[in-house]
Each structure stands twice: as C-alpha cells, then as structure tokens.
Amino acid sequence: MNRIIFYIKLYYPVILSFLSFLYSVSLWFSGYQLEGVFVGIWVPSILAFAICIRQRRNDYYRAMAAADKFKRRRR
Secondary structure, three states: OOHHHHHHHHHHHHHHHHHHHHHHHHHHOOOOOOHHHHHHEEEEEEHHHHHHHHHHHHHHHHHHHHHHHHHHHOO
C-alpha cells in the first residue's frame, strides 16, 4: 500500500495530465472541438507547474542542507 501512495505522490502531475488529455480527446470527438482544444492546453500547463514546484522544493531542501552543514562546521 505504501508503494502505491509513494507512486501516486511521485507521478501525480503525469496522472493528472493524462486524465486531462483523455478528457480533451473525449470532448473533441463528442463534437465540442473548441472545448477540447481548451482542455488540451491544460496538459502542458499542469506539467510546467509541477516542474516549477518540484524545482522550488529541491532548491529549498538544498538550502536547508547547506545551512545545516554550515552550522555543523561552526561548532
């Protein structure tokens, strides 16, 4: 169960993007072409936002590790 939760937490942007893509395709073939195109734009937006958030999170963890390392050296 923990592996499934870990997998979902790691790949949630890809899962959301894929669901958005499926929704876009279903709208397109249902006759709602304009709405399908609009929802299709969500896919790169979701992925770009996830990359941005992940990058900021990594920067924060690196800064915290560097600060901790600096504290240890000063003792």
